[in-house]
Amino acid sequence: MFSFVKPLILMLSILLAINAAPILAKEAAERQVPLSSTNPQIELDVLDIVMAPLTVEELKTEADGWLKLIKASAHKVAKAKLRIKYLSQKQKSAEQAQVDSRAEKADKGKDSAMDELTDLRAIRTAEIDRLNVVLARINQKTGLDANGKESEAVLAYRRYSDAVGGIKLDTTDAESSFASIKGWLASKEGGKRWGVNLGSFLFIMLISWMLARIFSGMTRRALTLASKQSKLLTDFLVSMTSRVVMIIGIIFGLSVLEVDIGPLLAVIGAAGFVVAFALQSTLSNFASGIMIMIYRPFDVSDAVEVAGINGKVSSLNLVSTTITTFDNKRMIVPNNEIWGNTITNASASNERRVDMVFGIGYGDDIDLAMQVLEDIVATHPLILTDPAAVIQLHELADSSVNFICRPWVKTADYWTVYWDVTRNVKVRFDAEGLSIPYPQQDLHIYQEQQSIVAPVENSEQNHHHHKTDQMGLEQVG
Incomplete structure (x- = not known):
């Protein structure tokens, strides 16, 4: 009878939850209470997924929550350091006073404090890692400036985490410094973590090198199968394939080493215009x-x-x-x-034509010269029969009658044929009595004769009679 009541109540509950969700979200936003930092052990990948849908303001709230945890851990680390310093001084004083029991007690307390300090540093490092996840999400939503730098709000978090993070050794206490290094190497968030990171980096580089060789070899084989492929282009594409694979491997390797390459790439992009100019x-x-x-x-x-x-x-x-x-x-x-x-x-074609010009004198037999050239071309072993050679009387030049001789040869035999034919033509022309004239000119000189009539002087003055001959010379009569 009342079977419909249970489904009805369930539907009313769902409707109330849907209507109440925006109100609760609004109240949470107004309170600005961080959620992720309430679970300091949250996995990094889970934290990244949780941070993805949040707005910038909500992400800043989460960053503030993690910053408070880092600040609290930094205070604990500072107190541990002060305690170690106090115990070191106490141990030193006891050793000077030769009180073994007090020195031994101080030494044990110091060892315990060093172990505590190592654990606190690991906790602090884990909290900084989670803060970096939140800051990365903020950068994704706000972007970087024109110079590839993060916003000032994000940089404030970075500066604080960098200031309190890491290991600072006390050079005045060699034993404590050695213990700090030893503890860091043995800690999960210290030496073990970076050992895994370094090993992963080397492994990625090895795999990248192997893939680069494989892909470059595949590229070379593929291009070799292509017809009429340039060796220059083949070498270029093979080298570029290898370099691209290695660059991708380096990017992955740097990410494994926890290097943020985003700002670096942004700076390179921003500087691209200046570099191009x-x-x-x-x-x-x-x-x-x-x-x-x-x-x-x-x-x-x-x-x-x-x-x-x-x-x-x-x-x-x-x-x-x-x-x-x-x-x-x-x-x-x-x-x-x-x-x-x-x-x-000159090497683009497999065959080339050898263009030569030979001249004979105007008084020589042109048919004989033609026959000699044809014999030389026909008997040379490197001259091709197809295409056929061209031998023709080409020009009546100033000093010679010129023949063209144009045989076809393999490109590699060009100069061999050129030199052989030139030598053979000289030898055969000399044997057949055909001259090879050199440039010459005929000079014709014309002389013009003139009659020069000299004036006849008054006989009363010089008593002489002057005459001229045909050459204009004076004769005295």
Whole structure:
């Protein structure tokens, strides 16, 4: 009969809870009571999850709660230090007074105080770790400034935790200092913790190195399977793959060492504009290096002419290209100078045409010269038959009748064929009586004759009669 009463009561309770939740949350916000610090042993990952939905003001309340705990632990640590100092002085006085019982009692009390100090330091370190989790959440919600720095509110917490954290050794008491170091090494939040962190860092670096080799090898094999792939681009991508994997490993390793790299990355990003402005020429070379690798106008060991330099490409990076000239000089050329100018690649094709010009005298037999050139080309073992060589009378020059001789050869045989054919042409022309004229000019001199009539002087004055011959010479008659 009353079976409906229980479900009805349950529904009314749920409705009251839903309506009362905002009111309770508002009251909690007004009271600003920290919640997480009531459980100092809360796990770090659990604390991070609990802090995620809180607002900045609520996170600051939580940070204040952890700061109070750290402050209380710092007071306990200070009292423990004072007690150790007092017991050390008491032990020293007893030893000077040669009272063994008092010295032994002070020594035992000192050992107990050192153990207590180690435990207090571990508690304080754990509380600082939890405060850092809260501060990290505040940074996520407020962000960093333009210089990559945290807000002043967060920095205030950082300064205090840095001031009271760590181990400060008393150099006047060697025994206490040694005991502090020994206790820190044996503590869970001290030596054991950093031993695990250091071991984890080395393990991550080892794994990163192995992965870098594996991924770079896979990249090289994949690029090798690709047809017509540039060796320069292959080497670049392989090295970049290895470096990227190592950089990721270093980032993970630093996080294991509890290094906050967020501010560092923010500073690098903020300084990017200044660096880019200061390194304009370098960035221009960088961009040109990328374009060279993508479009591949040349490759390693190619014979090229770039920026007025002839030689073979030795290596290429993102900033410059190294070229070894044919007389074995090493030239380092900025990539911007290469990409912004004409690039001549003599090794781009497997075959090249050898262009040569040979001249004979105007009085020589052109058919005989043609036959000699054809014989030389046909009998040379390095000259290709396809494409066929071109041998033609090309020009009636000032001093010679010029033939062109253009055989096709493998690129590697270019200069061998050039030198062989040139030598053979000289030998065969001499044997066949064909001259190789040198530049000459004919000079024609024309002389013009003139009649010069000399005036006849008055015979009454000099009693002589003057005549001129055809050359204009005076004859006296």
